[in-house]
Amino acid sequence: MLTLADIGFAAAAALLARHGLQLARVPDGAAIPGSYWGDCEAGLIGSTVYARADTPVHSLLHEAAHLIVLPPERRAAVHTDATDSQEEEDAACYLQILLADELAGIGRARLMADMDTWGYSFRLGSSRAWFEHDAEDARRWLVDRQLIA
Template sequence: MSYADERQTDVSRLADVDDDALAALLARFGLTLVRVPGGEPIPGSFWGEEEAGLAGDRLYARPDTPLHSILHESGHYICMDPARRSALDTDAGGDYDEENGVCYLQILLADHLPDMDRDRMCADMDAWGYTFRLGSAAAWFAEDAADARAWLQERGVLDRDGAVTWRCRGA
């Protein structure tokens, strides 16, 4: 049994959302959504299988790519410094604080897609196996993510009220 077979598969996928709305959301950050045909390898995918891939300013996804993976990898692109962004190919890297910022941001970005919202994103993250100290993504987001929010605000990704600025770090 593969790692993918062991994970919960009842999560939102690219095929489940308005991919034109998703492409428009990503374009606000300078990212281009590249749709990969079903069953084909995903370029730039660090984790392989159906996970989203990054190379430069392109985010690659197939119909079976989980939306949380798409928003998570997009979050890395948005949150990395310009030097890393300019050399991006497959491995987004980042430290613990950036990873938390990325998780927080992917939850916020879900609210900007039709038929998706933060509650569904948190449920998808839980089903996929993201782990948080408080036991769920929603509890972490509501009660334990002040440091992630502050990190995003300090880097200009969120404004002082916690709203998305539609700018990448360092832009």
């Protein structure tokens, strides 16, 4: 599973900045603020995504995608759990796959493999099957909000 140590913080921070977000580097071994899952998983508070070198790239992109799908006024109130909306969750999953294409050496195929390894579950059995054959609602949700073309 690819981690931030594999891609570097600079590339990830630049990607997040393009979406009005900040990436805060957490020291190795320290607890990650705002992490829903704990351990090495990314956290979020307001418009900041927190991560360590051992944070999986899929985790960073997923949490960033949660913030991107929210209007700025809702971002400010986020702490740890970004949504209880299934539509927003699906949109975040879809968007994180698209964001992977913006990171050199990652791409959607690698990210989806890491998502499956981590344990994301989709009714068609894999991230790729969901993305290619069952994610039209998520894509439409993002298009309707002008988050993707």
